[in-house]
Amino acid sequence: MPPAAFLQAYLDAELVALVDWTSLHVEPGTFIDAQMKSSIADLLFTAKLHGEDTHFYFLCEHQSSEDALMPLRVRSYMVRIWSEESQSMPGAARLTPIIPVVVAQDNKVWKTSTKFHDLFHLPPEKWEEVRAFMPDFQFRLLQLVELPFESIEGTPDGKLALRALKAQAVGELLGDAVWEASLLRMVSCEVLDYLIRYVWNQDVDKDGFCLRLRELPRTDINPETMTLAQKIREEGREEGREQGMRQAVWSLLEVRFETVPEGLREELAHINDMERLEALHRHAIRCVSLDEFAAAL
Numbered sequence: 001m002p003p004a005a006f007l008q009a010y011l012d013a014e015l016v017a018l019v020d021w022t023s024l025h026v027e028p029g030t031f032i033d034a035q036m037k038s039s040i041a042d043l044l045f046t047a048k049l050h051g052e053d054t055h056f057y058f059l060c061e062h063q064s065s066e067d068a069l070m071p072l073r074v075r076s077y078m079v080r081i082w083s084e085e086s087q088s089m090p091g092a093a094r095l096t097p098i099i100p101v102v103v104a105q106d107n108k109v110w111k112t113s114t115k116f117h118d119l120f121h122l123p124p125e126k127w128e129e130v131r132a133f134m135p136d137f138q139f140r141l142l143q144l145v146e147l148p149f150e151s152i153e154g155t156p157d158g159k160l161a162l163r164a165l166k167a168q169a170v171g172e173l174l175g176d177a178v179w180e181a182s183l184l185r186m187v188s189c190e191v192l193d194y195l196i197r198y199v200w201n202q203d204v205d206k207d208g209f210c211l212r213l214r215e216l217p218r219t220d221i222n223p224e225t226m227t228l229a230q231k232i233r234e235e236g237r238e239e240g241r242e243q244g245m246r247q248a249v250w251s252l253l254e255v256r257f258e259t260v261p262e263g264l265r266e267e268l269a270h271i272n273d274m275e276r277l278e279a280l281h282r283h284a285i286r287c288v289s290l291d292e293f294a295a296a297l
Contacts (some may be wrong), residue, residue, distance in 0.1 A: 003045050007056055007101070009153040010142050015099070018261040020048040027055075031080040044081060048098070055081065060165075066110040071119055074139050097151050100139035107145055107169040114138045149177035152175065156186035164195055173199050174208045181217045189220055245277040252284045253293065260290065267297045 004021040018204065021167055023045040030143075032040050045056040045164055057078065082095050104110055113119075115138040144166035152162045167173045177198075184192065199209060246268045253260045271277055280296065287293040 003043070003056070004047075005154045006158055007045075008186065009158075010101070011099075011140060018049050023048040027082070028173070028296065029150075031057075031077045031084075031199055032059075033179075037147050040058065042077065042180075049097075051065060053096050055096050057081065057098050057100045058103070059067070060103045062105050066104070066108070066112050066148065067146060068112050069119065070102065070112050070139075071116040071139065074102065075116060075135070078137075100137075101138050101167075102141050104141065104143045104145070106143070106168050107171075109143055109145055110141065112141075114141045155182070156183055157188050157191040159183060160187050160191055160195060160204070164198060168198075169203060173202055173204050173213055181215075185217050192218060197281050242274055242277060246271070249277065249281050249284050252281065253290070256284070257290050264290070264297070265293060271297075 001261065004024045006018075008016050008021065008025075015075070023219075024045055027046055029044070030042055031044070032042050040062065041060045043058040045054050045058065047056065049239040050052070050053065057074075059074065059077065061067075067271060077100050081098060085096060086092060102114075115130075117136045120127070120134070122130065136279050144162060147162075149166065152159050153165070154162070160178070164173065167175055167178045170222075172178070178195070185193075198212070249267060249268060250260070253264070254285050268277075268280075271280070280293075283296050284293055287296070
């Protein structure tokens, strides 16, 4: 999703109106701890606001539980940005403002405050007494679990990316919201490529995934991803044929011998070779007893 479209969709309208979005560009680097990279991603952008540079710090949380100390973590990342900035511009007397945005992918609504001063055990009336001595800020929190799929805004690429992130957290990666044909027709090849690979690497029903791929209203996919999609389709068809043949063998044995030990079904379930299953089907027709059939397994 173009970052300008995302920020314009989810920041306050008054702030959006002040930014020159044509000047928005991404800055290199990351500011999160190495051990956190499996559950967090971050991006830093710069744009002109009132003619001066302003940073937009984008933090995407993939962890499965909220962090009550999120304001402290966000502040630590902001300090790192400012520290790197001061080192890269020796002698500079000013720092660039930072507007932090946190996107939570959790499947529950966070109750964590977005205000730094709420971390301190002070009643509101006492905060004023120490305000001059304490740093303070708040971050914008976007909770995907609170957004209905159809209300997610932005470009087609952005909508699909955010829908996929939300769907992963709530167990709906194969749902209609992610695989909406009208949306999939509009997204870029790169995002469609990302979707297929992202879903394939999740714990989803592979048969359902194969069905979604067969219904995919696009063929202009990255060749490597098209190969992966075709491989998934073929594996799905082959697995379906094998399952059908296993069921045919079982049904034939039930017709011929009425009562069939459950252990035979378990043995059949472990056979994935189509030629062997076809041979067992022929054997199920000719064998004179279940013992004779079992000996062929």
